Amino acid sequence: MHADPNGMSDSNRQWILASRPEGKPTEENFELVESERPEPDANEVLVRTRYLSVDPYMRGRMREGESYADPWAVGEPMQAGVVGEVEQSNHDDFEAGDVVAGNLQWAEYSIALGSELTPVDSDLAPISTALGVLGMPGRTAYFGTLEVAEPKPGETMVVSGAAGAVGSVVGQIARMAGARVVGIAGSERKCEWLTDDLDFNAAINYNQEDVHEALSEACPEGIDAYFDNVGGEITDAVFANLNVDARVAVCGQIALYNAEELPTGPRKLATLIEKRARVQGLLVSDFAPRFEAATERLGQWVSEDELHYEETITEGFENAPEAFIGLFEGENIGKQLVEVTEDVRAAS
Template identity: 50%
Template sequence: MEPFTQKEIHLVNRPEGMPSKEDFEFREKELSSLQENEVLLKTLYLSVDPYMRGRMKDVKSYIAPFQLNEAITGGVLAEVIESRSASFKQGDIVTANLNWAEYNVANEHSVRKVDPSVAPITTTLGILGLTGLTAYFGLLDIGQPQPGETVVVSGAAGAVGSVVGQIAKIKGTKVVGIAGSDEKIDYLLNELGFDAAVNYKKDSFKEDLEKALPNGVDVYFDNVGGDVSDAVIEQLNNQARISLCGSISSYNTEGEDIGPRMQWKFIKTSSMMKGFTLGDYAQDFPTGAVQLAKWLAEGKLKYEETIVDGFENTPEAFFGLFKGTNIGKQLVKVAEPEFAKL
């Protein structure tokens, strides 16, 4: 290939509070010629995820922060345009953690081939990818739901939460979802089959939650934190389990996020709360992926995608995560494939 220029998205400021357009910049970069065992990839879809907000802070965490004036990285679904690898050919669909860019050059060992015959390719970034695996391991390993128990999911209409609730139903539990709009409540009840759903933005939230939980809470899958989680914790049963996946309510908070001291509730109910990141389960990914694909093929799992068109709209898609505009997985469609027959 001849070197050519394309665009990528850089982080140019570390946001204080809610990120804005001024924190991102589209910059042109020249891609160099392919070396042995490398592939040229055209981006088809980008995944935008809440955890990326944490990487915009220059603090120690389970994953290194984004560097200023460098491309943001995340889950990418791409098409092989040119290959100097024996493992990949032109037209292959692949996924990897790559730059937010129109094109990427990657080593063959850093990308994974996607089989378009299994399911729509976008599921690789959602229900059959890291999103689905996060729900699978966080619920089943930490929550360990048992038939007849009550499982509560916050952020229930989001990418992870919607999968958690459905897996909990497969396991024979009563599932109560928490979301932030009447549209999302309707989706949880009528599309995903949740037993109850509560809108946390209503003034009557605490009363509505208590009514939805006549038998208390045995398992809580927490994507939100903050006041929502305080209200759920008040309803814990003895031996309850809480799986801490995210705390999106505080990601854009300036200063410390200080709330009620809830330790007494865990002592009183002999409950357990455990945080996790998906990397904790890396060795078991194949097992989880096979089971998720099986449930999807059997019609036991459904999924929704909120897709924003256009690479130039990627920052807006990211902001939407914190405004609650997405149902299911938030994706950006960057381009159509050139060679793949999908």
């Protein structure tokens, strides 16, 4: 079902999970439904979506089974990071026109408790950055780099998924920390962006180069820290080059997310003994009490031009599934967003 984008002012559109994907998600797994625009209750706020975030971790929520978050239910709305404007507020902290961010729905309009929303300062940076460099991906990079991978001056750090929303920030923070940084990404354009605009010391195009060989060449003194967004064979190649006392931050495994059964690969624990390496899984929500401090620091770096970012923006709410699926094809450079362009207020 596809709704009329010029529908009535009190209408809403939502993407719901139509079915669980087998392997790579397809458009058939999503269904666009039209409904009435919801009304906020006491302490609730009605938010009009300006930007919707699509992120690799969402693939996990489409899958049945235990994880750190409950799976999305088939036939129900899906959640997403959203930046939007307050349309109507029953909460003292917000009024109509405020820009806010929150974990809302794949919807043009969502209801949230005021306590679930964060104000976005539109003077500080474009509001879309609240979903990228100044949002969850930026904070993931911040804590994962500084507190898990811990690059030191003079060390070599490798980042996979380096041109993504998280990886691109990771590499720049590691550079600021004094490390030599090598990024792994999937196209020449991405690699050029890393070395030319983001000051990475080297970049490896895994679609064109033998990653084992390219890493040996780009990291002649071995790898001291690794920030992993992808997993699989790229990560195998990195492990083969780890130095003694190496740290590995495991943030994502996008290469494996569409697998229906747990893939196998070389057993790595013996390497960890030899290298006394530490491998640690990372979930940014564990750092929630310190989000504000991280966002402030990231904002400062952006304003001082120390931290660069890029956004890949898909126009139109109806194209959200396509934008999400594109993540698994490596189509985005920097943060992938969906811009919900219709000015619903003007139409009302």
